[in-house]
Amino acid sequence: xxxxxxxxxxxxxxxxxxxxxxxxxxxxxxxxxxxxxxxxxxxxxxxxxxxxxxxxxxxxxxxxxxxxxxxxxxxxxxxxxxxxxxxxxxxxxxxxxxxxxxxxxxxxxxxxxxxxxxxxxxxxxxxxxxxxxxxxxxxxxxxxxxxxxxxxxxxxxxxxxxxxxxxxxxxxxxxxxxxxxxxxxxxxxxxxxxxxxxxxxx
Amino acid sequence: xxxxxxxxxxxxxxxxxxxxxxxxxxxxxxxxxxxxxxxxxxxxxxxxxxxxxxxxxxxxxxxxxxxxxxxxxxxxxxxxxxxxxxxxxxxxxxxxxxxxxxxxxxxxxxxxxxxxxxxxxxxxxxxxxxxxxxxxxxxxxxxxxxxxxxxxxxxxxxxxxxxxxxxxxxxxxxxxxxxxxxxxxxxxxxxxxxxxxxxxxx
Numbered sequence: 001x002x003x004x005x006x007x008x009x010x011x012x013x014x015x016x017x018x019x020x021x022x023x024x025x026x027x028x029x030x031x032x033x034x035x036x037x038x039x040x041x042x043x044x045x046x047x048x049x050x051x052x053x054x055x056x057x058x059x060x061x062x063x064x065x066x067x068x069x070x071x072x073x074x075x076x077x078x079x080x081x082x083x084x085x086x087x088x089x090x091x092x093x094x095x096x097x098x099x100x101x102x103x104x105x106x107x108x109x110x111x112x113x114x115x116x117x118x119x120x121x122x123x124x125x126x127x128x129x130x131x132x133x134x135x136x137x138x139x140x141x142x143x144x145x146x147x148x149x150x151x152x153x154x155x156x157x158x159x160x161x162x163x164x165x166x167x168x169x170x171x172x173x174x175x176x177x178x179x180x181x182x183x184x185x186x187x188x189x190x191x192x193x194x195x196x197x198x199x200x201x202x
Numbered sequence: 203x204x205x206x207x208x209x210x211x212x213x214x215x216x217x218x219x220x221x222x223x224x225x226x227x228x229x230x231x232x233x234x235x236x237x238x239x240x241x242x243x244x245x246x247x248x249x250x251x252x253x254x255x256x257x258x259x260x261x262x263x264x265x266x267x268x269x270x271x272x273x274x275x276x277x278x279x280x281x282x283x284x285x286x287x288x289x290x291x292x293x294x295x296x297x298x299x300x301x302x303x304x305x306x307x308x309x310x311x312x313x314x315x316x317x318x319x320x321x322x323x324x325x326x327x328x329x330x331x332x333x334x335x336x337x338x339x340x341x342x343x344x345x346x347x348x349x350x351x352x353x354x355x356x357x358x359x360x361x362x363x364x365x366x367x368x369x370x371x372x373x374x375x376x377x378x379x380x381x382x383x384x385x386x387x388x389x390x391x392x393x394x395x396x397x398x399x400x401x402x403x404x
Binding site: 004005006008010011014021025031033040044045046047048049065090111 | 206207208209210212213215216217219220221222223227229230231232233234235236237242243244245246247248249250251252253254255256257266267268292293294297313
């Protein structure tokens with residue numbers, strides 16, 4: 001027996017294409033599903049096939065929305081503050097910020113981040129539509145919530161340069177120690193930021 | 203926006219049902235697939251749907267085989283030694299032993315392991331068909347290759363008790379230090395086994 005039966009090997013190969021899933025994990029998942037007597041494999045297959053068919057991107061902010069809906073739930077919600085826009089990299093970041101429960105503005109999803117190494121420039125992310133939104137609507141503040149990485153920081157700086165001339169104030173998320181973190185184990189950069197951005201306790 | 207659009211949430215839920223995949227990993231996979239422009243989701247869905255349709259179990263040894271084939275590749279291979287049977291828990295163990303390249307006998311896959319806590323007794327694993335194989339065919343040795351766990355050890359002992367009266371010699375895989383391991387970090391049980399089973403260097 002030189003190899004696994006083709007249907008099993010095909011599933012292992014398909015799982016291995018997912019990020020963070022190596023051949024060993026993929027094999028474990030495949031053998032689990034082979035043994036499983038429930039509908040786990042069927043449910044996963046259905047969800048995979050429905051994913052793209054049933055979703056699309058919001059025409060205004062590029063967040064995920066249900067297929068056939070021009071605007072996402074946030075953009076369609078008239079109770080939310082239109083004068084405040086939070087710019088994020090990915091739709092998953094919208095969910096993270098929504099979970100805080102303290103942001104009542106709208107979003108703009110870049111669907112990417114500037115990365116010259118990977119050939120991703122301003123044309124490859126949803127930047128132009130952000131500038132158009134700012135020109136058309138009376139936005140008072142843009143909060144930049146890109147990731148605290150090299151690419152996220154570069155993107156934030158670039159955005160700030162492009163947005164400032166429009167007379168819109170630009171802010172970004174605070175850097176510092178994560179809640180529940182340990183100063184002893186905080187990395188040097190985070191601690192430098194926490195010191196430089198220290199807040200008055202008065 | 204209280205929650206993710208349903209198609210995305212459904213996929214996250216489906217991924218979360220897999221062993222070792224928590225909600226965060228599931229979300230990461232779902233957002234990866236949402237952004238992916240290739241056919242990764244489609245390929246995975248196809249492989250999942252084909253898995254059960256295109257595979258079945260060998261009638262003799264219960265290893266995986268292609269649907270419509272009564273015997274698996276090993277059982278159908280007349281060049282392999284019929285007098286030697288290696289008993290394993292799962293089809294994935296067959297692949298592991300085949301990879302060593304030094305076993306030329308046949309297999310018997312129990313499709314499980316004795317586990318009184320989970321209600322798995324001798325009737326729930328493929329034990330009866332093993333005893334029948336041993337009675338019908340001239341088998342000289344059974345190598346028990348269950349996992350070196352509590353359940354695997356209990357299963358090995360039980361198998362030995364049932365097989366010995368048939369006049370078939372029973373052996374099991376050696377215990378000891380794994381190749382490339384470090385004595386300093388070997389656990390107590392492994393080191394005890396390695397000492398007790400020390401091999402003469404003559």
